[in-house]
Amino acid sequence: MADIKQYIFFDFEMLCSDQGMAFEKMEAIRLGAVKYELDSEEISYFDRFIRPENRNPLTNFCKTLTGIDDTDLEKASDFKDVFADFLEWIGGLKKSQYFSWSPSDLSRLKIDSLKHSIPERTIRKIETRYTDFQDIFKKRVSKNNISVEDGLSLYGLEFLGEKHNPMYDAYNTLRIYQSYLCEPIKSDMIMLKQFIFEVESPEDIRMINLQLSKQLQQDAKEITEQLREIYRIRDVKKLLKPIKRLSLKYENVFLNRSGIFTKQNVCNAECFLSFYQDFLFTFEEHFAHSSRVVILHEYMLNPLKQLISTNT
Template identity: 50%
Template sequence: MAQLKQYIFFDFEMLCASKGLTFESMEAIRLGAVKYDLETRQITTFDQYIKPISNEPLSEFCKKLTGISDEDLIDAADFKEVLKEFLTWVGGIKKSQFFSWSSSDLTRLCLDASFHEISSSTIKKIQQRYVDFQAIFTQRVSKTNASVETALHLYGLTFVGEKHNPKWDAYNTLRIYLQFLNQPLASDLIMLKSFIFEEEEQYSVERVNTLLHHKLIDDFSSILGDRDTFPMKEASKLVKKTRNLVKKYNNILINRSGLFSQDILFLVKRLVDFHHTFISAYEEHRAYSSKIIILDDSERPLILKRR
């Protein structure tokens, strides 16, 4: 594997209509990208219109949304030629990591490459080095599928450049990624607000671990309490509830910022352990057609024992 030397963030503008189109027919009509050199931190850009196979005029909806006119596409190169120029600009797939805000851009790349009979081996090399950053950001920071503009706002930033211009969309996605990568404390604080302290108006860094301790105990007590016996139907719901709690608190275990105390890390690990133990116990009881499931003291989560 070649040494990683650069990030490539890319974005497509596609054919669109107010009444909707199948994704297969939403050909790319513009490709924008930014290249970020990991050593020099230099940023270079790529921006080209793409002439689609379809000869239909752009809809008024598409013109307004994308800012692209039929005249912009008259002398544009087709997808095959634009991709060739794009890869020349990239300067080496094997030394690159590719990103976009949503996997739809990779899907568009694959579909249009297939339409134009472009070598699948080239596309596979990009796929192997591709990251859907929106999915990561959703899982690790925002909880919901935020737009680029909303994600910037979470870090106190505003959109730079022209909206719905793929070059600027790619550039702003890079800005979000660099914040996520280089500002772990800010990212963890946003994550806490998104996943855990949704009803808290304000909290300080100093009080985070105290508040987390109370939240963990309250959340677990609300679904388990002091009970040790559950009908199987109720146990099935408990499996789902504990799974949701794991999703709620699991980002804490990554702890890139060092914000979370060893006590909190311990409690979250015990929560995860209990969830897996309970699933195993539930599946075993269900296999034997049990009517109830009983937790002995050793199976009760330490998070509740430490109240």
């Protein structure tokens, strides 16, 4: 794969109705994007209306939601022509990394490209270089899928530009991405509140780690006190989701993007992740052999038991 020289953030506005509409029929009616050059840090913009094949008047709901009127689409080019201009504007599919805030934009691109006979290999070049940044942000910072506006507010930023304009949605997604990359400490501080503490984190790094250590110990105690040696397999299946939820909330501590977490807390976070993987493997192994009961070996719980008595 060629070296990445630029980032492309893109967003679609689509046909919509408050009466319900199948996603396949929600044709793109506007494409907005920004291009960020990695070397020069220069930003350029793309914004085009798209004339859909469905020529019925836009619903009032769609007009309000997208800010687009029928007159905006009357003289617009169709998807194939707009996409050709988009490719020319990009200037090199293989040197670009593509992002959007939600996978629905990639899905829209694929569906409308197929409808307009755009070569599959062209879309594949984009898809193989595509990142759903909303999903990354959910896993690493926000815990839940949130809007672009809410993502900005986590960093104390306001939405810049015209609302309902996909070009500005793309631009503000770029701003969140830059904050995520360039402010790892801020990102991990937000993550702690969203995933672990549920209250404002202390500012002092030492106090953060002390509080984190106590939370790790508390959760380890909660798990070990609830588990027993033998379960019916259907009961183990019910436990998978809550144990996964409890364990994976420490994944970002283990990754330690910001470097603010102590080695001990990173090690303890790894214990949770390892425990969940062992628990899942044990369930899958018993399930594959049609076992009615599951035996949890002592070695699985030992790391968590040691964590309970550990002081950071």
